[in-house]
Each structure stands twice: as C-alpha cells, then as structure tokens.
Amino acid sequence: MNEQTPDTNSNTAADTAAIHLVDVNKWYGDFQALIDINLSVKQGERVVVCGPSGSGKSTMIRCINRLEHHQRGQIIVDGIELTDNLKNIEAVRSEVGMVFQSFNLFPHMRVIDNLTLAPMLVRKMPKAEAEALAMGYLERVQIPEQAYKYPGQLSGGQQQRVAIARSLCMQPRIMLFDEPTSALDPEMIKEVLDVMVELAKEGMTMIVVTHEMGFAKTVADTMVFMDQAEIVEIATPDIFFTKPKNERTQLFLDQILTH
Amino acid sequence: MALPTERPIPQAPPDGAAATADTKPRKRGRTVPPPTERIPVLRWARENLASSYFNAFVTAVCLVALYYIVPAFVEWGLIDAVFTADSHEDCRAASGACWAVIEEKHRPMFFGVYPYEEHWRLVLAVMIYIGAVGMTMIRRFWSYRILVPLWLFTLTSTLTLLWGGVLGLSAVDTTQWGGLPLTMVLFSGTIVVGFPLAIVLALGRRSHMPTVKAVSVIFIESLRGVPLITILFVAVNVFPLFLPQGLEFDKMLRVMVGMAVFFACYEAEVIRGGLQAISRGQYEAAEALGLGYWHTMTRIILPQALRICLPGIVNHVIAAFKNTSFVLIIGLFDMLTATTSVLQDPVWRRFTVEAYLCVGFVYFMFCFALSKYSHRVERWLSEDKRF
Ligand SMILES: Nc1ncnc2c1ncn2[C@@H]1O[C@H](COP(=O)(O)OP(=O)(O)OP(=O)(O)O)[C@@H](O)[C@H]1O
Ligand SMILES: [Mg+2]
Numbered sequence: 001m002n003e004q005t006p007d008t009n010s011n012t013a014a015d016t017a018a019i020h021l022v023d024v025n026k027w028y029g030d031f032q033a034l035i036d037i038n039l040s041v042k043q044g045e046r047v048v049v050c051g052p053s054g055s056g057k058s059t060m061i062r063c064i065n066r067l068e069h070h071q072r073g074q075i076i077v078d079g080i081e082l083t084d085n086l087k088n089i090e091a092v093r094s095e096v097g098m099v100f101q102s103f104n105l106f107p108h109m110r111v112i113d114n115l116t117l118a119p120m121l122v123r124k125m126p127k128a129e130a131e132a133l134a135m136g137y138l139e140r141v142q143i144p145e146q147a148y149k150y151p152g153q154l155s156g157g158q159q160q161r162v163a164i165a166r167s168l169c170m171q172p173r174i175m176l177f178d179e180p181t182s183a184l185d186p187e188m189i190k191e192v193l194d195v196m197v198e199l200a201k202e203g204m205t206m207i208v209v210t211h212e213m214g215f216a217k218t219v220a221d222t223m224v225f226m227d228q229a230e231i232v233e234i235a236t237p238d239i240f241f242t243k244p245k246n247e248r249t250q251l252f253l254d255q256i257l258t259h
Numbered sequence: 260m261a262l263p264t265e266r267p268i269p270q271a272p273p274d275g276a277a278a279t280a281d282t283k284p285r286k287r288g289r290t291v292p293p294p295t296e297r298i299p300v301l302r303w304a305r306e307n308l309a310s311s312y313f314n315a316f317v318t319a320v321c322l323v324a325l326y327y328i329v330p331a332f333v334e335w336g337l338i339d340a341v342f343t344a345d346s347h348e349d350c351r352a353a354s355g356a357c358w359a360v361i362e363e364k365h366r367p368m369f370f371g372v373y374p375y376e377e378h379w380r381l382v383l384a385v386m387i388y389i390g391a392v393g394m395t396m397i398r399r400f401w402s403y404r405i406l407v408p409l410w411l412f413t414l415t416s417t418l419t420l421l422w423g424g425v426l427g428l429s430a431v432d433t434t435q436w437g438g439l440p441l442t443m444v445l446f447s448g449t450i451v452v453g454f455p456l457a458i459v460l461a462l463g464r465r466s467h468m469p470t471v472k473a474v475s476v477i478f479i480e481s482l483r484g485v486p487l488i489t490i491l492f493v494a495v496n497v498f499p500l501f502l503p504q505g506l507e508f509d510k511m512l513r514v515m516v517g518m519a520v521f522f523a524c525y526e527a528e529v530i531r532g533g534l535q536a537i538s539r540g541q542y543e544a545a546e547a548l549g550l551g552y553w554h555t556m557t558r559i560i561l562p563q564a565l566r567i568c569l570p571g572i573v574n575h576v577i578a579a580f581k582n583t584s585f586v587l588i589i590g591l592f593d594m595l596t597a598t599t600s601v602l603q604d605p606v607w608r609r610f611t612v613e614a615y616l617c618v619g620f621v622y623f624m625f626c627f628a629l630s631k632y633s634h635r636v637e638r639w640l641s642e643d644k645r646f
Contacts, residue, residue, distance in 0.1 A: 067543055093549040104544035108562050117558060118548035163544075170548060 017076070018043045018174055018205045019064060024073035026059060033059045034070065035229045041207060041222075043173075046200050048216040048237075049209045051226035052252060057209045060226070061176045064207070065096045078173060094122065097167030101179040103159045105151040111138070111162050112147040115169045122170070130169075137165040141195050157188030161195055168199075175199065177208040211256060217241065225249045347606045360610040361617050367601045368614065371437015371592035377429065381440045384420040387413055388443055396632055398639065417444075433511040437592035439621070445515055445583040445593070450576060453519035457526035462556060464531055475527075483524045487582055491517045495589050510589050522579045529571040533564035566640050573633040577626045594618055 019041040026034040033056050041047050049057050062068045063075060066082050066089045075082040077092045106114050115134035119125040125133070138144040141161040143154075151159055160180055167175060177196065181189040193215050200206060200219040210216065216223060216237060223240035225233040225248075233240070233249045244250050309315040339355025343362060350357035361368070370381050391413040394400050400409075421440060424430035436444070463475030482490065494517035495510060502508075537560050545555040565572065587596040598618045602611050 065547055067546060090549060093547065096547075098547040100540060100544065102540050104538075104540035106541065106544070106559050106563075108566065118550060121554050121558070122549045166548070 017041060018045070018078055019207070020074070020076040021060075021064075022074040022076075024060075024063065024070045024075060026056075026063060026068065026070045026072075033229055034063070037073070037231055039224065039231065039234070041174075041205060044203045044205055045221045046205075046219050047207045047222045047224055048220040049207060049224045049226060050211055050213075050216070050252070050256075051232075055226040056229045057226050058178050061098075061178055061207055061209060064174075064176060065093055065098055067098075094170065095172055096174045096176060097170060097172035098176045099160070099163050099167055099178070099180045101182050103151070103156075103163045103183070105159055105163055105166070107151050110148055110150055111143075111154070114151065114162060115166050118166070119169050134165070134169055137168045138162075140168075140198070141165045142191075155188060156184045157191045160184065160188075160192045164192075164195055164199075174205045174207075177206065177210065179209050179211075181210065181212060213241075213257065225252065227252070350610065356613050357610045358613055360607050360613050364598075364601045364604075364607065364614065367438075368598045368618065369438045369594065371441060371597040372435055373437055373440075374429070374431060374435065377423070377431065380420040380423070380428065381438070384417040384440055385443065387420075388417050388447075433509055434591070436511065438597050439594050441586070441591060442580075442583045442593045445511075445518065445586060446580050448515040449518045449522050449579050449583070451519075452516065453522035453526065453579070456519065456523035457530055458561065460523060460527035461530035461534060464527065465534055479524045479527055482520060483528070487518070487521050487585055488588060490521050491585055491588055493517070511586070511591060514586055514589055514591075518579065518582060518585070521582075522575060525575050525578075526572060529568050529575060530564060532571065533566075533568035534560065536567050537563055569633060569637055569640075573630060577629055580625060580629070581622065594621065 017040045019039070021037050021039040024034055024037040025032065037060060039047075039060075049061070051057055059068055063070050063082075064077060069082075069084075078095050080088050080091050080095075082088060082092055105111075106117070109117065112131060112134055115137065116125075116127065116130035119130040119133060120127060135144055135147065138147055141164055143158055143161055146154055146158060146162070151162065154162065160183075164180075180196070181192050184192065189212070193212060196206075196208070196215070197219055206219075208215075208220075220237045223233075223235055223237050224231055225240070225244070225246070227248050233244055233246045235244065239245075240249070241253065244253065308318045335355045337355075339353055340358055341350050341353045341355065342358050344350050344357070344359035347357075347359075347363075350359055366375070366378060370378050373381060391409055394409060395406060400406065417440075419425060420428070421436060421444070422431065422433075460475050460479055463471045464479065466472045466475070491514055494513045498513060499508075541559055541563070542555065545559050550559070584593050584595040586593050592600060595618055598614050602608050602614055
C-alpha cells in the first residue's frame with residue numbers, strides 16, 4: 001500500500017485513517033442535514049451506519065466522495081482533503097467506489113460495457129485488459145454468464161451485483177454502500193449481502209448504510225447510529241446491540257428488531 | 260432480516276422503488292402458439308371499423324367520401340389523362356390530367372437554372388448522395404470505419420460535381436444551383452451544422468456555469484421567437500453590413516447557416532426535454548466512477564436522451580427539409596420555386612396542378628421515408644436495449 005501523507009499536520013489518527021471526518025456540517029438551503037459529524041475509519045475497517053429515515057445517513061456518505069459538498073469541517077480520504085480543488089476530488093473518487101440503492105446501471109449498455117467503461121476512459125486501460133478485469137469481477141459476484149445482456153434483462157439482485165462489480169473494476173480501496181438491498185425483493189437480498197460479506201472478508205474498507213442487522217452483526221467492526229443530523233452513538237457491535245449508551249439508540253433498535 | 264419500520268418511505272430516492280418493478284427477468288420460451296382466429300378479416304373489421312356506434316358512423320362517412328373522391332380522381336388522373344403529348348394542344352383537348360407537362364418540364368423543375376448541358380453532373384451527384392444515404396441507413400454499415408470515408412467521399416464528389424472548376428468540369432456559381440440538388444445540399448448542410456449546435460445549446464442551457472447558461476438561453480429564446488423568413492432576411496441582407504469591407508461570404512452559405520441556426524434552436528429544446536428525462540442517479544453513478552463531464556455526457560447521458568426524444572428530433576428534421584424552399588427569398592430556385600417559375604410559360608401554365616402534385620409527391624417520398632426509417636430505428640433500439 002502506498003502511504004500517502006496527509007497535507008494537514010493533524011494527529012496520528014489521521015495517519016492511519018482511511019477516512020477522517022472532523023466537525024463536518026452540511027446544510028441544504030436553511031436545513032441542516034449534518035451537525036458536527038466526527039468519524040474516523042481505519043484501513044480495512046467495516047462500518048455499518050443505521051438510523052431513522054431522514055437522519056442524514058445518505059448525506060454523510062455522499063459527502064465522502066463529494067456527490068454532496070459540506071460547508072464546514074474537514075473530510076480527508078486516504079490523506080487527501082476534499083475541497084473545491086478538482087484534482088483532489090478526482091483523486092478521491094478514483095479511490096472510493098459507491099453502490100446505490102437504485103443500482104444506477106447504464107441501461108443502454110451491456111453489462112460488460114457498464115463494467116469496462118470507467119477503467120477504459122478514466123484509467124486508460126486497453127479494452128482487452130478491461131474486459132478480462134470485468135469478467136474476473138463478474139465471476140466474483142457469480143454472474144459471468146450475464147455479461148452480454150442489458151441491465152433491463154436482469155433481476156434486481158443481479159443488477160445490484162453488477163453495480164458492485166462495476167465499482168470494483170475501478171479497483172477502489174474504499175467502498176461506500178447506500179442501502180444496497182432496500183430496493184430488492186426479500187429473496188434477492190441474500191445474494192447481494194453474500195457478495196458484500198465476501199468483500200469484507202478480503203479486507204476492503206467499507207462504510208455500509210443498511211438496516212440489515214444480521215449483516216451488521218456478521219461483518220461490522222463499528223456501528224454508527226445517526227439521528228436528526230447527528231451521530232448519536234459509535235460502538236462495537238457487541239456493545240451496540242446489547243447495551244447501547246444512548247436511549248435513542250435503544251429505542252431505534254427496539255423498533256427494528258421486534259418486527 | 261429485520262427492516263420493517265425503517266424501510267425508507269418512497270419519497271426518499273427518486274428512482275429506487277420504481278426501478279425494481281421493471282427489472283424482473285422477462286420470461287421467454289413460451290412454446291405453445293396462441294390459438295388462431297377462424298375469420299381474421301371479419302374480426303379485424305369488427306375491431307377496427309365498427310367497435311362502437313361512433314366508430315361505425317365514422318367508417319360509414321369515410322366510405323361515402325371515398326366513393327365520391329376515388330372514382331373521380333381515377334377518371335381525372337388515369338382514364339382521361341394525357342401522359343405523353345407532342346404539343347400542349349393534345350392536352351387542351353383532353354378532359355383529364357396532363358401529366359405530359361412533367362415530361363416536358365422535368366429538367367427545369369428538378370434542376371432549376373443550372374446550365375442545361377451540365378445536368379448529367381446533377382444526376383450523378385443525386386445518385387451518389389441517395390446511395391450514401393441508403394448505405395447509412397443500413398445497420399450493418401454503422402461503424403466509423405465505413406461511414407466517415409463514405410461521407411467524405413460523398414461530400415467531396417457531390418460538391419465537386421455541383422461546383423465544377425476542376426477536372427475539366429466548367430465552374431458553376433452557387434447562384435445557378437437549383438432544383439432537387441439544391442434542396443439536398445441545403446438540407447444536409449442544415450442538419451450537419453445545426454444538429455451539433457443543437458446539442459451544444461441544449462447542454463449549455465443546463466450548464467451550471469451562469470454565462471454559458473445565459474448565452475444559450477438568450478440565443479435559443481430570441482431566435483425561436485422569430486419567423487425563419489426574418490432570420491434568412493437578416494442573414495442575407497443585414498449580416499453583410501457588419502462584415503469588414505471586402506470580406507464576403509457566399510449567399511447560399513449564409514442562408515444555410517441561417518437555416519441551421521433556426522433548426523438548432525428548436526432541436527435544442529427537444530433534446531433538453533430528453534436530457535431532463537434522465538434520472539439524477541445516472542449522473543451520480545458516472546461521477547462516482549470518476550468520469551468527467553464530457554465522458555458522462557457523450558457516453559451516458561446523450562445516448563439515452565437522444566433515444567428518448569428521437570420522434571421529436573425527426574419531427575424537426577422533416578420540418579427542416581421542407582423549410583429549404585425558403586431559399587426563394589435570395590432568388591435561388593429550389594425544387595418548389597423552380598416549378599413555380601417553370602409554370603410561367605404561358606403555354607403550360609394551365610397545368611400547374613399536375614406539376615405541383617409531382618413536386619409534392621417527391622417531398623412526400625423523402626419525408627415519409629424519413630419518418631418510416633425513424634420508426635424502424637426506434638424499434639431496433641427498444642429491441643436491443645430493453646429500456
Ligand atoms: N438535495 C436535497 N435538498 C434538500 N434537502 C435534502 C436533500 N437531500 C436530502 N435532504 C434532506 O436532508 C435530510 C437527510 O437526508 P438523507 O437522505 O441523508 O437521509 P437518510 O438518513 O439517508 O434517510 P433514508 O433512510 O430515508 O435514506 C432529510 O431530511 C432530507 O429531506
Ligand atoms: Mg438514504
């Protein structure tokens with residue numbers, strides 16, 4: 001791993017951290033969507049974020065690859081601070097992959113072309129090499145036989161696995177997942193989660209927004225609970241699920257676990 | 260596996276829940292054919308001609324109208340018509356149509372005032388052009404390796420034939436161009452210049468850069484509100500006043516640019532409609548993969564947007580084809596104007612209807628072919644891509 005030293009002369013935490021959020025604040029117009037967010041994610045750490053609807057989970061992880069910009073505070077990804085500097089944004093995006101709730105595959109391209117597009121255009125990879133890489137990742141998500149179909153011909157679970165493979169083709173060091181299974185029928189959720197568990201086992205740094213608590217218990221190193229634009233609690237899964245410190249966390253867990 | 264109360268409410272992502280509904284695998288492989296209908300003709304007639312009292316009534320009215328129109332037209336156009344005549348006297352004697360006028364006048368109608376003995380050049384140019392269009396329409400040839408050389412050849416050869424001045428061909432000034440070749444040159448020029456401009460304007464109008472956006476909006480809105488004839492008048496008569504002394508553009512070129520700009524303003528709005536139909540998720544996915552603006556637009560957004568608004572695009576392309584007849588304002592004789600002037604001949608002026616029907620038919624064939632072809636392209640796209 002190439003060790004990039006951060007431009008900021010910050011504390012030691014930032015040196016080993018893959019992602020470092022310091023006092024991040026974000027507003028949509030007058031509405032404050034993130035309040036003083038502090039979070040540090042280490043290389044290879046798996047973080048699961050949960051919280052009620054509208055609490056700012058998506059906003060937070062979308063700030064990490066600058067799909068949204070924050071107005072105050074610092075976000076440092078792999079030693080690169082996210083500012084208006086386009087070079088930095090480019091650099092961060094090439095390190096960070098993202099998987100969306102609604103897949104967002106490119107419907108006018110075959111699966112294989114969805115996968116090879118960015119490596120060829122951004123990484124300037126030759127076509128043959130990009131296709132070999134793509135087939136490798138399609139095998140890892142268990143759907144190599146779908147390579148020459150269009151996304152509209154696949155099931156939801158298959159589409160989401162293609163979306164994961166597409167992100168992986170850029171060989172990111174960090175993966176962000178925003179409710180990757182929420183748009184799926186129950187019978188397809190498992191196939192997507194299995195792929196994510198595999199990824200976690202291989203040591204990928206991951207931040208996953210999800211309400212799949214079974215998944216969280218299996219893979220998470222750290223649980224983050226958000227409510228009303230704030231991080232309310234950060235804890236290991238053991239503590240988080242058995243004796244959370246905050247009563248809002250307890251309330252939330254009671255709600256989703258009793259169903 | 261617990262997610263109940265926390266399931267995000269539908270309002271959260273714009274395209275989340277809706278997307279899954281469409282993404283179920285399509286079941287194919289039904290092997291039993293549907294039962295065949297005994298009397299398909301009767302069934303078709305019942306369903307299409309008389310499915311309700313109102314439908315039956317409309318059908319009846321149409322039948323009566325056809326009863327009066329068709330036989331009369333056949334009598335005039337075929338039975339009593341004169342197809343070849345030694346002189347116009349033969350036509351005067353007949354009670355039906357005089358198609359002989361077309362035989363007599365087709366050269367000035369289709370080729371305008373282009374020097375008579377050089378008409379073979381126009382015939383050759385039109386044949387090359389139609390051949391190239393025909394090839395372009397065939398999907399097998401859709402590759403840059405074929406289309407780019409093909410069109411480079413077509414453009415140079417047709418323009419060389421029209422212009423002359425090289426290879427022993429006598430030079431013919433653009434003011435003498437006319438008829439069908441002129442229509443085709445103007446039309447192609449309008450589309451070739453106008454379509455890329457339309458895309459740039461559409462993207463500009465949606466740009467986040469305030470100046471780019473403002474320029475696009477002003478350009479589109481001011482020119483869209485002006486009749487084409489005014490734009491052409493400005494291009495021909497006013498524009499030269501702003502040019503430095505001695506610098507002059509070809510009049511036909513100026514008109515063509517005027518038409519292209521007018522076409523681009525309308526087309527830009529159609530394309531903008533298509534761009535707006537693309538969900539934000541597509542932009543975000545591209546951004547998250549690290550694609551830049553131009554790659555995102557050319558590879559992801561525009562291919563989808565243009566496919567969505569293809570019918571609207573073709574609409575304006577057809578309009579542009581017919582608008583070429585406005586060149587009459589600078590005294591150029593396109594097919595329609597050439598026909599009008601031909602009919603000044605006192606001997607044949609009685610037979611304007613026949614001549615105009617013929618020109619109308621040529622226009623119709625071009626436009627109809629265009630619209631049929633666009634339907635086919637739509638079908639190809641939806642067959643392949645299933646989106
Ligand atoms: N583009 C936007 N403009 C204005 N307000 C926004 C925008 N995006 C999100 N918000 C608001 O910010 C708040 C946080 O939204 P966010 O999408 O981050 O919530 P979330 O925790 O991901 O919720 P969910 O579980 O429903 O996905 C919400 O109140 C939302 O209404
Ligand atoms: Mg969300």
